[in-house]
Amino acid sequence: MLELVISTVTQGLIFALLSYGVYITYKILDFPDLTVDGSFPLGAAVTAVMLVNGYNPFFTLVVAAVVGALAGFCTGFIHVKLNVRDLLAGIITMTALFSINLQIAGSNLAVGRNVDTIFTNPLVNGLLGNMPLLYRKLIVSLFLALIVKLILDFYFKTKNGLLLRAVGDNDALVTTLAKDKGWVKILGLVIANSLVALAGAVVCHEQRSFAATMGTGQIVFGLATVIIGTTLFRKMSFVKGTTAVLIGSIVYKICIQIAISLGLPPNLLKLITAVLFLAILVIGNMEKGMVRKGA
Amino acid sequence: MLELKDICKVYNPGSVNEMCLFDKFNLTVDQGSFVSIVGSNGSGKTSMLNIICGSIPIDSGEVRISGKNMNGKKDFERYRTIGRVYQNPSMGTCPHMTILENMSLADNKGKSFGLSHGINGKRIAFYQEQLAILGLGLENKLDVLVGALSGGQRQAVSLIMATMTPLDFLILDEHTAALDPKTAELIMELTGKIVKEKHLTTMMVTHNLRYAAEYGDRLIMMDKGRIVLDKAGAEKDATSVEDILHLFNTISIECGN
Amino acid sequence: MDYQNAGFDDNMTIQIGQNFSAKNVDMMVAVATNSATGCYAAAEDKNIPVIYTAINDPEAAGLTAGNATGTSDKLPVDAQLDLIRKLQPEAKTIGILYTTSEPNSVSTVADYQAKAADYGFTIEAVGVTAQAEVTQGADTLIKKGVDCFCNLTDNTVVGVLPSILEKTNEAGIPVYGSEIEQVKIGCVASAGIDYFELGRQTGAMAAKVLKGEATCDEIPFETITEYEIYLNNGALGEMNMTVPDDIAEKAIVTDAE
Numbered sequence: 001m002l003e004l005v006i007s008t009v010t011q012g013l014i015f016a017l018l019s020y021g022v023y024i025t026y027k028i029l030d031f032p033d034l035t036v037d038g039s040f041p042l043g044a045a046v047t048a049v050m051l052v053n054g055y056n057p058f059f060t061l062v063v064a065a066v067v068g069a070l071a072g073f074c075t076g077f078i079h080v081k082l083n084v085r086d087l088l089a090g091i092i093t094m095t096a097l098f099s100i101n102l103q104i105a106g107s108n109l110a111v112g113r114n115v116d117t118i119f120t121n122p123l124v125n126g127l128l129g130n131m132p133l134l135y136r137k138l139i140v141s142l143f144l145a146l147i148v149k150l151i152l153d154f155y156f157k158t159k160n161g162l163l164l165r166a167v168g169d170n171d172a173l174v175t176t177l178a179k180d181k182g183w184v185k186i187l188g189l190v191i192a193n194s195l196v197a198l199a200g201a202v203v204c205h206e207q208r209s210f211a212a213t214m215g216t217g218q219i220v221f222g223l224a225t226v227i228i229g230t231t232l233f234r235k236m237s238f239v240k241g242t243t244a245v246l247i248g249s250i251v252y253k254i255c256i257q258i259a260i261s262l263g264l265p266p267n268l269l270k271l272i273t274a275v276l277f278l279a280i281l282v283i284g285n286m287e288k289g290m291v292r293k294g295a
Numbered sequence: 296m297l298e299l300k301d302i303c304k305v306y307n308p309g310s311v312n313e314m315c316l317f318d319k320f321n322l323t324v325d326q327g328s329f330v331s332i333v334g335s336n337g338s339g340k341t342s343m344l345n346i347i348c349g350s351i352p353i354d355s356g357e358v359r360i361s362g363k364n365m366n367g368k369k370d371f372e373r374y375r376t377i378g379r380v381y382q383n384p385s386m387g388t389c390p391h392m393t394i395l396e397n398m399s400l401a402d403n404k405g406k407s408f409g410l411s412h413g414i415n416g417k418r419i420a421f422y423q424e425q426l427a428i429l430g431l432g433l434e435n436k437l438d439v440l441v442g443a444l445s446g447g448q449r450q451a452v453s454l455i456m457a458t459m460t461p462l463d464f465l466i467l468d469e470h471t472a473a474l475d476p477k478t479a480e481l482i483m484e485l486t487g488k489i490v491k492e493k494h495l496t497t498m499m500v501t502h503n504l505r506y507a508a509e510y511g512d513r514l515i516m517m518d519k520g521r522i523v524l525d526k527a528g529a530e531k532d533a534t535s536v537e538d539i540l541h542l543f544n545t546i547s548i549e550c551g552n
Numbered sequence: 553m554d555y556q557n558a559g560f561d562d563n564m565t566i567q568i569g570q571n572f573s574a575k576n577v578d579m580m581v582a583v584a585t586n587s588a589t590g591c592y593a594a595a596e597d598k599n600i601p602v603i604y605t606a607i608n609d610p611e612a613a614g615l616t617a618g619n620a621t622g623t624s625d626k627l628p629v630d631a632q633l634d635l636i637r638k639l640q641p642e643a644k645t646i647g648i649l650y651t652t653s654e655p656n657s658v659s660t661v662a663d664y665q666a667k668a669a670d671y672g673f674t675i676e677a678v679g680v681t682a683q684a685e686v687t688q689g690a691d692t693l694i695k696k697g698v699d700c701f702c703n704l705t706d707n708t709v710v711g712v713l714p715s716i717l718e719k720t721n722e723a724g725i726p727v728y729g730s731e732i733e734q735v736k737i738g739c740v741a742s743a744g745i746d747y748f749e750l751g752r753q754t755g756a757m758a759a760k761v762l763k764g765e766a767t768c769d770e771i772p773f774e775t776i777t778e779y780e781i782y783l784n785n786g787a788l789g790e791m792n793m794t795v796p797d798d799i800a801e802k803a804i805v806t807d808a809e
Contacts, residue, residue, distance in 0.1 A: 004574035007594075011567060098653075098681060108585060108655040110614025113596060133597040134573075155410070162392070162400055162413040169389035176387075176457070177404045178375040207566060208596075209589040209614070212653035214562045221563065256564065260571050266557035269564065 006138050008257045012250030013141035014206060015221065017148060017199035019229070019245040022222030024192040027230065027241060029168040029185060031079075034090035034219050038097030039071040039193040041215035043200030045105040048210035052111055057118045061201050068197020069190045071097060076186030094215075102212055109210040117205040137206060144202065148195065149242045156241075164188050196222075224277060225249040231284035251280065296496055297324040297464065302346060302356035304520075316342055317520045320356070324464075324513075328527075329490055329497045331507035333539065334517035335546070340500045343517070344466055347498075349373045361463055375405055378457035378495075380450070382469040387453025390442030394433060394452060397441055398422040401456035425455050429485060447478030454482065458489050464496035472502055479503075483510065504543070508536045518546050562586055569594030579603060579762060581754075582622075584707075585613050585655055592620055601761050601768045605754040606747070608656030608705065610773045621761075621768040623754045625656075625705055627730055628779040629663045631743035632702065633671040635781060636728055638796055639741060639788075640700060645674050647698030647725075649689045649716070651708040652679040660704045683708050690716045694723045701727040703734055713737055726791045735782040736806045740791060745776045782806050 018040060025033035043064035050060045071093055079089035111117070118124070119137050128136055155161045167174045167184040174181040196218075204210050229248025233239040259272035302320040307313050316339050324330055334340045345351040347358055349370035358365040365373055380387055388397050399414045402422075419437070426434040429451045433444075441449060450470060458465060467486065471479035487510055490497050501507050507514055514531050516524035516539070524542055526534050554577065558564040569591045572580050580595055581603045582588040588604035592615060595602050604622035607613055615622070636643065648664060650657035661677050668675045676696050678689045686709055693701065701720055703710060710730075717738045720727050729739030731747060753774060760766050781803040783795060795803070 001574075004571065007570040007574060008567065011570070015563075102652060106655070107653045107658050108589070108613060110589060110612070112614050113618055157413050158410045159399075159403055159408040159413045160410055162396055163408045165392060165396075166389050166400055169391050170386065172381070172386045173389060173400070175371045176374050176379050177400060178371050179408065180369070180371050203566075207590065207593045209593065211562060211586055211589070213560075213586075217561065217563075253567065256567050257571065260556065260564075260568055263554075266555050267559070269557060270559055270561070 003134060004257065004261070006134055008253050009250055010134075010138045010141050010206075012253040013138075013145040013246075014202050015199060015225070015253065016145045016246040016249040017202065018196050018218060018222050019225040019249045020148060020152060020242060021192040021195035021199070022219065023226050023241055023245045024164075024188055024195070026223060026226055027168075028165055029188045029192075031086045031168070031185065031189070032090070033075065033189065033192065034087065035071055035075045035093045035097075035189070035193055036090075036196050036219045036222055037215040037217070038094035038101070039068045039196045039215075040200040040203075040218045041101050041210070041212065042071055042097050042104075043068050043197030044204035044210045044214060045101045045109075045200075047201040047204040048105050048109040048111055051115050051117065051204075052109065054115075057116050057121055057205065058123075060205075061118065061198060064197045064201035065194045068200075069194040071197065072189035072191070072193030073186060075193070076189040079189075080182035080186055098212070098215075101215075105210045105212075107212045111204070111208040113208065115208075117208065118202070119205060141202070145246060148198075149246060152242050153240055160187075221252070225252050228252060228277065228280055228284070231281055234284065252277075255280070296326040296328075296361060297322070297347065297498075298357070298359040299323075299343070299347070300357040300359065302358070303354045304342070304346065304351070305354055308354075315520070317346075317353075317356075320520060320522075322515075322522065324496065324498065326496055327494055328513055329495075329511035330499065330513045330515060331511040332498060332500045332515045332517060333502070333504060333507045333543070335543070337519070338517040339520040340517055341468060344379075344468055344498065344500060347373075348377060348379065348466065376461070376463035377466060378460075378462045378464075379466040379468065380453050380457050380470040382472045384446040384450040384453065384473060387456060388441045388449050391440060393438050393440055394426070394444075395419070395422065395437040397452065397456060398425070398437075398459070401459045404460045425459065426452075428488070429455070430481075445478075447474050447482065450474060450478075450482055451485065454485060454489065458493060458495065462493075462495060464498065465490065467497065467499040467501075469500050469502060471506070486510070504536050504539050508534060508539060514539070516542060516546075558587060558590075562590070565590035566594070573598060573600060576600075579758060581605070581758060588615060588620070588622070589613060592618075595619070603754060603758045603761065603768070605750060606705070609659045612655060612659065616773060617769065619768045621757060621771045621773050623750055623757070624773055624775045625745055625747070625750055626775050627660055627663075627705065628743055628745070628776075629660070629667055631779050631781075632728065632730075633664075633667060633673065635741060635743045635799070636673070636700060636702065637671045638799060639793055640726070643673070643699035645676050645696070645698045647693035647696065647701045648675055648677045648704065649686065649693060649701065649709050650677065650679055650704055650706045652681055654706055654708065657704045657706040657709075664702070680708070683712055686712050687715055687719065690719050694719060694725060698725065700725055703728065703730045703739065705730050710734065713739075721790065724791065726787070726793060729782070732780070732782045732804075732806060735784045735787075738784065738787050740784055740787045740793060741795075741803075742782045743779050744782060745779055749778075750776055780804055 025031045046067055047060040047064050075089045075093040078084050079086055119140050163184055167181050171181040225248035226245050228251055229244035233244040255276040256273055259269050299322040302317045304317040305315045332340050346353055423434040431448055471482050483506055513527040515522055556568045558568055565587055573594045579601050580591040582591045583606050585607050592602050599619055602620040606625045608626050610616050610624055650661055665675050676698050678692050680686055680689045726740040729735045729742040731744040735742045783803045783805050784807050785805055786807050
């Protein structure tokens with residue numbers, strides 16, 4: 001049972017990186033960004049190829065973040081400079097990335113057990129000694145999720161971070177503050193997709209594989225975790241947005257694990273998951289027994 | 296200070312909706328002047344403001360601010376030295392950020408938005424001073440989200456934010472039109488006070504003829520892209536609200552409004 | 553026995569695998585590549601043996617070494633090409649519809665393209681990315697004037713086989729299936745594998761490992777070498793195709809009354 005909890009929480013921590021990215025685009029920039037379905041596997045694709053070719057596992061994280069940034073830049077450029085609607089700009093990049101990912105890593109790419117990953121390598125093994133893989137994954141994922149969270153929290157308090165928050169809240173104000181709102185939006189997309197690709201990279205390390213279809217539905221996951229997280233902590237303003245979506249990601253994964261563990265007919269898995277989400281959102285929206293509108 | 300030279304602007308050229316708004320329009324505003332601009336809807340008042348700020352392109356002519364030609368400069372570039380308060384109180388502030396955060400943003404106008412700390416602790420006292428002028432108690436509510444404030448309060452904060460940093464001039468775009476009479480009165484008083492204290496060159500578009508008459512040292516009435524009345528200084532002081540209203544109606548009747 | 557269905561959701565697969573690991577199952581059995589890689593990753597920590605089936609290319613999936621083994625449903629491409637040649641002596645081009653993101657299909661198409669010339673065929677392959685595109689892909693192949701269609705074990709394409717058959721029947725183009733079920737639905741013939749047999753073979757391997765008779769890395773993965781020829785007389789009749797006696801003798805007729 002403990003093991004199940006640990007592995008589920010680990011999944012939640014890994015995918016929290018994705019949630020951070022969607023939090024930035026959906027909540028802060030107010031931009032529905034479908035690029036995510038393409039940038040997530042992009043991170044995994046370059047990671048898989050690099051691991052198979054013997055590159056340092058930590059270096060793959062850096063590269064994934066960079067290519068994710070490029071993907072975000074594409075969407076931003078298409079939206080701002082070519083005047084395409086936000087939703088469509090993301091769709092265009094996502095669609096293009098499907099082909100690009102196939103070119104990079106083929107339809108599937110497996111990373112053998114003999115290859116070092118961020119969870120299994122001299123550095124981590126040295127620091128954590130004889131700890132089983134399950135626990136190593138937990139520690140490393142926790143470390144990553146927290147470090148990224150702290151960096152984001154710091155960033156949102158800087159002048160640049162305030163400006164980013166402003167552009168999603170009232171972009172007319174950004175213009176009167178003499179800043180180009182287009183470039184600010186592009187920056188937001190760059191940061192967000194960089195994080196999403198990083199999530200894809202970590203998943204590739206964890207799963208030791210890349211599949212071209214692994215991006216499908218990630219935006220749905222991202223939106224669900226952001227909404228679950230922000231709904232749960234709606235009343236607690238001291239809880240930062242990043243914390244809320246981190247917990248949202250863990251809650252989501254727990255819901256799925258509950259659904260699996262219930263032992264009900266396997267085909268009903270998704271139905272059960274949907275019911276659990278609904279329950280959470282309804283409870284989260286309740287105010288003194290009355291249900292408020294708008295999740 | 297501000298020169299509009301031979302501005303020509305045609306909307307929807309070549310189509311059924313073609314409309315010539317400005318045909319060699321000229322206007323010069325001196326440094327330190329407070330100009331009130333009135334006119335019926337469609338007279339070109341707001342379009343003129345947008346042309347000055349760069350949000351609408353012109354077909355020909357020049358916009359010169361402090362002697363510099365603004366042609367080709369994007370709107371956000373021009374706003375470096377222009378402050379603007381909009382009619383809609385929501386447009387001047389960020390609703391999901393606190394008053395303190397909004398003030399910090401405005402304080403940083405013209406400077407780099409880098410990775411240094413967004414809120415400058417040393418400036419908090421200054422923000423409180425500025426807000427205290429409003430007399431609305433907002434100086435004690437720095438951590439309240441702006442979205443929770445009333446329209447009048449938001450507009451007041453917008454005014455402070457717009458005038459916080461050094462400006463070439465201030466543009467007020469019917470900034471009291473969406474407020475109730477009492478709040479509008481308050482905002483106008485504050486406007487007068489701030490403009491006087493900071494010696495701001497100001498252009499105010501308003502529908503309120505009384506404000507136009509009472510505030511500022513120059514009055515302009517526009518109609519169909521032309522200036523039909525332009526009184527400054529003593530002449531303006533001598534003009535009463537009735538006079539303005541009379542001319543206003545005359546023009547309106549002529550047009551069949 | 554704990555049965556789980558990931559519903560084409562890779563995220564689900566990950567958590568199902570972890571669930572198995574946490575329950576300390578003695579063995580994980582996975583059907584198809586994505587399930588297998590997911591289970592294999594989850595099995596790493598405790599080195600739980602993984603048996604897989606219905607993976608076209610276990611080597612490409614990285615599952616040939618280590619504590620995993622199973623059966624491959626690699627298609628008997630030569631046998632199929634031979635069958636087509638015998639049933640359609642005049643045919644020149646074979647159309648293949650496949651999904652670019654299914655590794656099974658990608659490697660099999662390459663196989664067909666490598667071997668087709670030996671039987672006097674050229675391959676026209678059309679790749680799609682989603683089920684919604686399949687009918688358009690079929691139209692494209694029909695327009696290219698292929699002499700017949702040949703199916704792979706492509707989940708996406710096979711999922712909409714009836715709608716493909718509708719179009720090909722109208723165009724008078726026979727479709728060869730890759731296994732018995734497809735022939736039952738309406739393909740003219742197939743030199744294919746019996747998936748029940750495949751399952752049984754896989755089960756036998758699993759039993760060996762569970763009984764401790766051998767470990768996974770001692771057992772190389774197996775492919776089905778025996779294939780059957782399946783015929784659908786009704787479909788063949790509609791296409792005005794006759795079956796040479798030597799084939800008819802050993803074939804299994806799927807629509808025999």
